[in-house]
Amino acid sequence: MSKNSITKDLQKDMYYHMALARALDDRMWILNRQGRAPVVYSSNGHEAAQVGSAFALNRGEDWIVPYYRDLALVLAYGMTPRQVMLHLLGKAEDPNSGGRQMPAHWGMKERHILTTGSVVATQDIHAAGLALASKVLKDGRVSVAYFGEGSTSQGEFHEALNFAAVHKLPVIFFNENNGYAISVPARKQMAVMDIAARAEGYGMPGVIVDGNDPLKVYEVTREARERALAGEGPTLIEAKTYRFVPHSSDDDDRAYRSREEVAEWKKRDPLITFEKHVLDNKILSQAEHQEMQKKIKDVVNDATDYAEQAALPDPKTLGDFVYHQ
Amino acid sequence: MAVMTYLEAIRETLRQELRRDDRIIVYGEDVGVRGGVFRVTEGLQAEFGEQRVIDSPLAEAAIIGTAIGAAVNGLRPVPEIQFSDFIFPAINQIVQEAARIRYRSNGTFGVPMVIRAPFGGGVHGALYHSQSVEAFFAHVPGLKVVIPSTPYDAKGLLAAAIQDEDPVLYFEHKAAYRSLKGDVPDERYLIPIGKADLKRPGKHVSIITYGLMVSYALKAAETLDKEGISVEILDLRSIRPLDVEAILDTAKKTGKVLMVHEDNLTGGIGGEVSALIAEHALFYLDAPIVRLAGPDVPAMPYSPPLEHAFMVTPEKITEAARKLAKF
Ligand SMILES: Cc1ncc(C[n+]2csc(CCOP(=O)(O)OP(=O)(O)O)c2C)c(N)n1
Numbered sequence: 017m018s019k020n021s022i023t024k025d026l027q028k029d030m031y032y033h034m035a036l037a038r039a040l041d042d043r044m045w046i047l048n049r050q051g052r053a054p055v056v057y058s059s060n061g062h063e064a065a066q067v068g069s070a071f072a073l074n075r076g077e078d079w080i081v082p083y084y085r086d087l088a089l090v091l092a093y094g095m096t097p098r099q100v101m102l103h104l105l106g107k108a109e110d111p112n113s114g115g116r117q118m119p120a121h122w123g124m125k126e127r128h129i130l131t132t133g134s135v136v137a138t139q140d141i142h143a144a145g146l147a148l149a150s151k152v153l154k155d156g157r158v159s160v161a162y163f164g165e166g167s168t169s170q171g172e173f174h175e176a177l178n179f180a181a182v183h184k185l186p187v188i189f190f191n192e193n194n195g196y197a198i199s200v201p202a203r204k205q206m207a208v209m210d211i212a213a214r215a216e217g218y219g220m221p222g223v224i225v226d227g228n229d230p231l232k233v234y235e236v237t238r239e240a241r242e243r244a245l246a247g248e249g250p251t252l253i254e255a256k257t258y259r260f261v262p263h264s265s266d267d268d269d270r271a272y273r274s275r276e277e278v279a280e281w282k283k284r285d286p287l288i289t290f291e292k293h294v295l296d297n298k299i300l301s302q303a304e305h306q307e308m309q310k311k312i313k314d315v316v317n318d319a320t321d322y323a324e325q326a327a328l329p330d331p332k333t334l335g336d337f338v339y340h341q
Numbered sequence: 342m343a344v345m346t347y348l349e350a351i352r353e354t355l356r357q358e359l360r361r362d363d364r365i366i367v368y369g370e371d372v373g374v375r376g377g378v379f380r381v382t383e384g385l386q387a388e389f390g391e392q393r394v395i396d397s398p399l400a401e402a403a404i405i406g407t408a409i410g411a412a413v414n415g416l417r418p419v420p421e422i423q424f425s426d427f428i429f430p431a432i433n434q435i436v437q438e439a440a441r442i443r444y445r446s447n448g449t450f451g452v453p454m455v456i457r458a459p460f461g462g463g464v465h466g467a468l469y470h471s472q473s474v475e476a477f478f479a480h481v482p483g484l485k486v487v488i489p490s491t492p493y494d495a496k497g498l499l500a501a502a503i504q505d506e507d508p509v510l511y512f513e514h515k516a517a518y519r520s521l522k523g524d525v526p527d528e529r530y531l532i533p534i535g536k537a538d539l540k541r542p543g544k545h546v547s548i549i550t551y552g553l554m555v556s557y558a559l560k561a562a563e564t565l566d567k568e569g570i571s572v573e574i575l576d577l578r579s580i581r582p583l584d585v586e587a588i589l590d591t592a593k594k595t596g597k598v599l600m601v602h603e604d605n606l607t608g609g610i611g612g613e614v615s616a617l618i619a620e621h622a623l624f625y626l627d628a629p630i631v632r633l634a635g636p637d638v639p640a641m642p643y644s645p646p647l648e649h650a651f652m653v654t655p656e657k658i659t660e661a662a663r664k665l666a667k668f
C-alpha cells in the first residue's frame with residue numbers, strides 16, 4: 017500500500033482526518049437521534065476517497081467544490097470540527113452560511129471551498145469556471161468538483177466535462193461512486209459499468225481508483241493535478257466506494273439494500289484497513305494511536321459543546337446579503 | 342461624442358471595458374470569430390484574443406455555470422446568451438446558483454457577472470427568437486435586470502452592470518440594435534441601476550415602460566401632442582430593482598397611468614408597477630391603471646399578421662393613451 021512519495025507524517029495526518037471525520041459523523045447521528053440536530057448527511061465510508069484526494073491538492077489554495085457527502089473532505093481542507101458543528105446546528109457563527117443552509121452545504125471562502133447548493137451537478141460547472149479563471153489569470157490553482165455517480169445523469173455534469181476538455185482547463189472531476197443515488201442503484205442510473213468510461217466521450221482521461229485506499233486515491237489525484245498544471249486539461253477520477261449508513265438521517269437503507277451487501281463492504285472499511293496499515297507499518301505507534309483517539313474525542317466534545325452554546329442567527333438578519341452591501 | 346446605433350454602443354462599451362480591466366472576459370456561442378450572430382462582439386476577439394473573447398460550446402448551463410465559477414475566482418465575466426429564448430437551459434444556474442450564492446454564503450461569496458441577451462420580437466423571429474423573458478428574472482431577489490432603451494443608456498447601463506458586484510441580466514432588444522441611433526460620449530460613464538429616466542414631461546397621462554417600447558411611446562406622445570394631449574413618459578431602465586419613487590411621482594402628477602410592455606400581460610412588470618401605485622398612490626388616481634402588453638399566448642407567432650397582432654405598436658399605444666386621457 018505504501019508509496020515512497022507519501023511521507024509517514026502525511027499518512028499519519030491522513031489517518032487523523034479520516035478518524036476525526038468518522039467520529040464527528042457518529043456524533044452528528046447521535047445528536048440527530050436525540051432530537052438535537054434536524055438532519056445529517058454522512059461521509060461515513062467515503063473517508064479514504066475524500067481525505068486521499070484532499071491531501072494531493074494544495075490545500076486552501078486549490079479550489080474544491082464539494083457536495084453534501086464531503087464532511088471528511090472539508091475537514092481535510094481545513095474546516096474545523098467547531099465550524100462543522102456550528103453549521104449542523106444552524107448557528108450564527110457557521111462560516112458556511114451563517115445558519116442559512118441546511119447541514120452539509122459546505123462553503124468557506126478563506127479555505128477556497130466554494131459554496132454549494134442542493135441541486136446536484138450544478139457544482140461541476142462551477143469548478144470548470146473557477147479553472148477558466150485560473151487559466152486566464154495563470155494563478156497556478158487547480159479546481160476539483162466532487163459529486164456522486166447518480167448526479168452524472170444530469171446534463172450539467174456532461175456540459176461541465178465537455179467545456180473543460182475543449183478549453184483544457186486545470187480541473188479535476190472527482191466522482192465518489194458509492195453505487196447508489198439514495199435508493200437507485202447504479203445499474204438503473206446508467207448503462208455503462210464505470211463512470212470513468214464517460215471521460216472518453218469528452219476527450220479526457222478517465223481513471224478508476226479504489227476509493228477505500230487513501231494512498232491510491234492520493235496518487236491518482238496528484239497525477240491529475242500535475243496534468244492540469246501542465247496545461248494538459250481535465251481528468252475524470254472515479255473512486256469506487258460505499259456509504260455505510262443511509263443516504264441521510266431521514267432515509268432507511270434497509271428498504272433497498274441487503275444487510276449482507278453492507279456487511280461485505282464493511283470488511284473493507286477504509287478506516288479499519290488504513291488503521292491497520294499505519295499500525296502494522298509503524299507509521300503510528302500504539303501509544304500515539306491512543307493519544308490520537310483521546311484527542312479526537314476531546315475535539316468532538318469541544319465542538320459539540322461550543323456549537324450548542326453558540327447563538328442562533330438574529331431574525332433581523334433575514335434580509336441581509338441579498339445584494340452586495 | 343459620436344452618433345451610434347444601439348448595437349454599436351454595446352460593442353464599443355464592451356471594447357472600452359475589455360481595455361479598462363483585464364479581468365473582464367466575454368464569451369458565448371459564436372461570439373469570437375463570428376462576432377456574434379448579431380455582430381455585437383465583432384472584432385473583439387481579434388483585439389483581445391481567444392483567452393478573453395471565447396467561443397463556448399453550445400450549452401447555456403455551462404456558459405452561465407462557468408461564468409459563476411470564473412466570477413468567484415476573480416474574473417468579471419460577461420457571458421452572452423445568443424437569444425434570450427435560450428436562457429432556460431441555464432435558469433437553474435441563474436436562479437438557484439447566481440442569485441442565491443451571496444445569500445446562502447452569508448455574504449462571503451459574490452457573483453459579479455453580466456448576462457447579455459437579445460430579446461423581443463417584431464423581427465419575424467417566431468416563437469423561439471422573439472421572447473421577452475425579463476419577468477421571470479425580475480421575480481428573483483439576488484438578481485438585477487436592466488433593459489436600455491437608447492444607445493446612451495446602453496453604454497451607461499452596461500458599464501454599471503459590469504461594475505456591479507452582483508449578477509445583472511442585461512436585455513437588448515433585437516429591433517433596437519440597428520433602428521435606434523443616438524449620441525454616445527466617448528468617455529466611460531455609469532448609469533445607476535435602479536434609476537428610471539423621465540423621458541418627457543407631460544400633464545395628462547403617464548406612460549410607464551422600458552426597452553424598445555420607450556421609442557414607440559415617444560412616437561405616440563408626438564401624435565397625441567397635436568391633439569392637445571400631453572403625455573409624460575417614464576423609462577424604467579431597470580426592472581429589478583424598480584425606481585419606486587419615480588413611478589409614484591409620475592402617477593401622482595398626472596393621475597392617469599398607462600403601463601406598456603411587449604412581454605405578455607399576466608405576471609408582467611405592469612402588474613408589479615400597478616400594485617405599487619395602488620398601494621401607495623391610489624387616491625391620486627383619476628382613472629383605473631391601464632396595462633397595454635403582449636397577449637397571453639405562449640409566444641410570438643411567425644406569420645406577419647399574427648406577429649403584428651401580438652406586437653405592441655406606436656398606434657396601439659396612441660389609442661390606449663388617448664382613451665385614457667378622455668376617461
Ligand atoms: C437536481 C436534483 N434532483 C434531485 C435531488 C434530490 N437528491 C439529493 S441527493 C440525491 C441522490 C444523489 O446520489 P449520488 O449522486 O449518487 O450521490 P450520493 O448521495 O450517493 O453520494 C437525490 C436524488 C437533488 N438534490 N437535485
Ligand SMILES: [Mg+2]
Nearest residue numbers: 164165196197
Ligand atoms: Mg451515489
